[in-house]
Amino acid sequence: MDFDIIILLDVIVTILVSYKFFTLIKETRAIQLLNGILVLFLIRFASKFLGLKIFNSLLDQIKTLVLIAIPVVFQPELRRALEQIGRGKVLNYLTRKDKFKTYIDKLVATVMRLSRDKIGALIVLKRSTGLRDIIDTGVELDAKLSPELLVNIFMPKSPLHDGAVIIDKDRVIAANCLLPLTKNQRLRQSLGTRHRAAIGITEETDAFVIIVSEETGMVSTTYEGKIKYGLDEFALKEKLFTKFEELDIS
Template sequence: MTELNLLIIVDIVVTGLICYKFFTLIKETRAIQLLKGVLVLFLISYISRQLGLQIFNMLLEQLRTVVLIALPIVFQPELRRALEQIGRGKLFKYWTNRDEFKIKIDKLVAAVMRLSQNQIGGLIVLERRTGLKEVIDTGVKLDAILSTELLVNIFIPKSPLHDGAVVIDEGRIVAANCLLPLTNNKKLSQSLGTRHRAAAGISEETDALVIIVSEETGVISTAFAGRLKYNLDEFDLKEEVFVKFSEDTDN
């Protein structure tokens, strides 16, 4: 095998890895729909050139220019999230070892189930790779070891910290009474309350997994990448948390 052939193989492998990593970053965001649209646009443009449709092709050229200018503005949250992950150097983190991780999941889920059974509203943000310092700074810093009892007590109605969200990172309750940005997604049901809209909002701007407990019904939901999942039971919630954080160690 010549040196040139080896260089070509390395080039192909590196390019493939970069493309794969890029896809994993956007696969659960709005950007994946944009990527499909751009690919369709380029395909139409190619066909137009082959058929010699000069006027139509000129219009497509102008449209591509507008799209390229609009991309950084429309998809600023996704771009910021990707740049933050690259800037951190270490793209993935995990909650210590797997045994301790499972214990912490059990404590977290037990607290959520207790909130649900007593119809106590709750909003819990689980930090993953994107830092949440801006959110943490809006609340009361605790830096406490995660426990079922403490998490439940934080959300007891009329307690000092029951409003707002709790932020959990690496198995510690970092802060409570935090403010989250509300989503601007018009496709979400108008019947959704502030907790659900706040959960969707922070999940659009970061890669956090957010757990919501409805005060009116006790229904458990999650928000991730701007998408909401409703009516989760104990098993569903454990699986959702475990899968999202296990993804970090599988890469």
């Protein structure tokens, strides 16, 4: 009986650790390496089954190179996991998640309010890349994030409604900021300046940008130079949870 419990515990721990690992590498370039390893494993299995000795020898050499590459490619994810353990985040995980959920709910509710009222908005959420050169083009605020503040900033005829708002964690760092326009010639001609600026900043940094169209109220997002149109409340929440899963809200 005790042996069965140990096996069950072993399975549960393995699943939890594997899930956390995949959560860390999801939406990163490391996932591409993992997919490549899986493909190589399947090819190796088929080659061994068919008895292709020379090809198997070549795959053994590739396997050695992959084993060397894994620690290098996964280094950011491994460092992040060790930092979480070192800061004691494992112990206060639930508390941090509650704060983070509240933060996301507040931000999404504000965006949906802007969308309903067709108030144009350009919100840049800072990630790891510094945005000092962008902040310097606007008006520094360093204020606590609140729905009232964001709505007032983007209200038509407000002194700060033009340009972008820069948010770092739960602080509104600056408003009325200028963003670099994308140089992508393949984008449709009807795309407005606000959307082109949102794409431009994500081509140069790892920031995540939320756009609210002044004409239609449609909510869009940009990340890594790619734009997603027509997000509803739930889709926007899902994207924010994915991109900012490890954000530490104090």
